[in-house]
Amino acid sequence: MLPPDYVPKSSLGIVPPRSRFLGSLMTTDLWLEERRETDGAEGLWRIHDGLYNFESFVQEHPGGSEWLGLTKGTDISEAFESHHISQLPEQLLSKYFVRKAKTKRNIPFTFEENGFYKTLKKEIRKTLKNVPKDDYNTSDMYSDALFAGLILFSILSVRYWSYTSAVIAGVILGLLTGAGHNYIHRKDSFRMLYFQFSMFQVRDWRISHVLSHHLYPNTVIDLEVILPEPFLQYHPIKKLFGGYYSVIIAPAVFLFSFHAGFFNRLQTYKTLKPIGFTGLSLPLLMYIFGTETILNTFIMWNVILLVGSFQFTLIGFNAAHHHPDVFHDGDTPRSLDEYDWGLNQLDAVMDRKDITGSDFLVLTCFGDHSLHHLFPTLDHSILKHLYPTMKEVMNKFDVNLRMVTQWDAIVGGFQQLLKVKPNPLPPNLKSKKYLLL
Numbered sequence: 001m002l003p004p005d006y007v008p009k010s011s012l013g014i015v016p017p018r019s020r021f022l023g024s025l026m027t028t029d030l031w032l033e034e035r036r037e038t039d040g041a042e043g044l045w046r047i048h049d050g051l052y053n054f055e056s057f058v059q060e061h062p063g064g065s066e067w068l069g070l071t072k073g074t075d076i077s078e079a080f081e082s083h084h085i086s087q088l089p090e091q092l093l094s095k096y097f098v099r100k101a102k103t104k105r106n107i108p109f110t111f112e113e114n115g116f117y118k119t120l121k122k123e124i125r126k127t128l129k130n131v132p133k134d135d136y137n138t139s140d141m142y143s144d145a146l147f148a149g150l151i152l153f154s155i156l157s158v159r160y161w162s163y164t165s166a167v168i169a170g171v172i173l174g175l176l177t178g179a180g181h182n183y184i185h186r187k188d189s190f191r192m193l194y195f196q197f198s199m200f201q202v203r204d205w206r207i208s209h210v211l212s213h214h215l216y217p218n219t220v221i222d223l224e225v226i227l228p229e230p231f232l233q234y235h236p237i238k239k240l241f242g243g244y245y246s247v248i249i250a251p252a253v254f255l256f257s258f259h260a261g262f263f264n265r266l267q268t269y270k271t272l273k274p275i276g277f278t279g280l281s282l283p284l285l286m287y288i289f290g291t292e293t294i295l296n297t298f299i300m301w302n303v304i305l306l307v308g309s310f311q312f313t314l315i316g317f318n319a320a321h322h323h324p325d326v327f328h329d330g331d332t333p334r335s336l337d338e339y340d341w342g343l344n345q346l347d348a349v350m351d352r353k354d355i356t357g358s359d360f361l362v363l364t365c366f367g368d369h370s371l372h373h374l375f376p377t378l379d380h381s382i383l384k385h386l387y388p389t390m391k392e393v394m395n396k397f398d399v400n401l402r403m404v405t406q407w408d409a410i411v412g413g414f415q416q417l418l419k420v421k422p423n424p425l426p427p428n429l430k431s432k433k434y435l436l437l
């Protein structure tokens with residue numbers, strides 16, 4: 001929980017959820033509940049300034065029923081725009097239109113027809129027609145291999161009481177969780193369940209990561225910035241002990257984030273479905289095929305979870321978003337009247353040059369992150385084909401993509417934890433300090 005003086009205010013004019021101060025005690029259910037209060041959707045679904053009733057469409061939605069089921073009563077403009085590349089969803093909208101919204105949107109981002117994002121999307125739509133079909137299988141192949149590796153090394157760890165096997169299984173678990181993230185953004189598939197071996201829940205991540213973080217990165221409503229508070233505070237504001245304690249405890253946060261996710265979930269157990277227990281099949285298999293007692297199996301499973309958590313969270317928190325030159329709410333924004341959503345995404349991200357170029361690292365370590373944010377439903381294995389198109393459109397809009405090394409991203413993440421003064425100037429996407437695309 002954050003004391004009132006330490007709760008960040010939005011330089012974008014976004015009204016935060018009432019319970020923003022709760023930090024790690026905030027839940028995904030509470031976040032959705034409080035979005036319903038700020039979004040002016042009047043119990044329906046809001047897209048820009050229109051209200052729609054998708055009640056009869058929820059079960060037919062080709063991306064699965066969960067997306068519209070979760071978001072009833074909220075503003076889904078950003079989710080709707082970024083989750084569809086074809087024009088079909090837009091053509092369907094008029095069928096469900098009810099009336100105009102009475103209030104202004106709480107979110108300042110725009111999607112003008114000739115703006116950056118819609119122009120880029122039009123071009124990407126054409127580029128996608130030429131993507132080699134075989135590339136679509138690459139992620140599936142890596143993910144399945146990681147899953148097999150996790151099961152194998154987890155069982156070996158209890159069959160031969162081997163910490164080495166447990167550490168290998170843990171590293172694989174961290175990588176598999178990264179790969180599983182590729183699938184939670186898209187329509188339902190069995191591979192999204194790979195994600196649950198971390199004991200995180202797909203449903204929760206679809207809220208905290210897909211519907212919150214991805215659409216509003218680093219703003220006051222980004223749950224991935226809210227949930228680590230007060231342990232890690234990324235906004236540029238007055239911080240408890242100047243933020244120094246965050247730097248010291250960050251490794252512990254990385255180590256325990258899988259466990260923390262599990263305990264946070266216990267607060268909203270009522271929305272937990274049987275599928276939420278997928279992750280428990282790992283200790284069960286370890287017990288059946290191992291030679292250890294229940295207690296020893298439990299201990300070894302926890303070693304695997306801790307290693308996986310450290311690997312996954314260290315990379316996750318230091319992949320792209322936390323660096324003093326990356327936009328965090330509180331910093332001076334590029335614009336308040338006409339802030340294209342796609343440009344906000346570029347302002348709030350940096351990519352890592354040592355990850356880009358490797359299919360495996362891109363899939364498992366949140367690579368090609370800017371493209372992934374802009375088009376989250378595309379498989380990670382095809383993002384590499386989109387760079388030339390993105391570069392062309394970025395040139396037209398006189399912006400670029402900043403690239404750093406993974407090490408610089410980690411150092412930048414720690415510097416951000418100590419940052420108490422907002423940036424007085426908007427992000428410079430063509431800064432010579434960085435390697436540009």
Ligand code: HEM
Nearest residue numbers: 062063067076079080083084086088089092185186187377
């Ligand atoms: C919260 C809002 C929404 C989210 C997060 C969402 C998400 C998704 C996802 C993940 C897919 C599958 C994409 C893939 O894996 O290739 C999808 C497909 C689709 N969605 Fe949605 N959706 C939303 C709202 C809507 C609405 C309001 C409509 C129609 C009025 C709609 C119509 C479609 C259609 C037609 C497809 C099939 C693929 C296409 O033609 O683009 N969706 N959606």
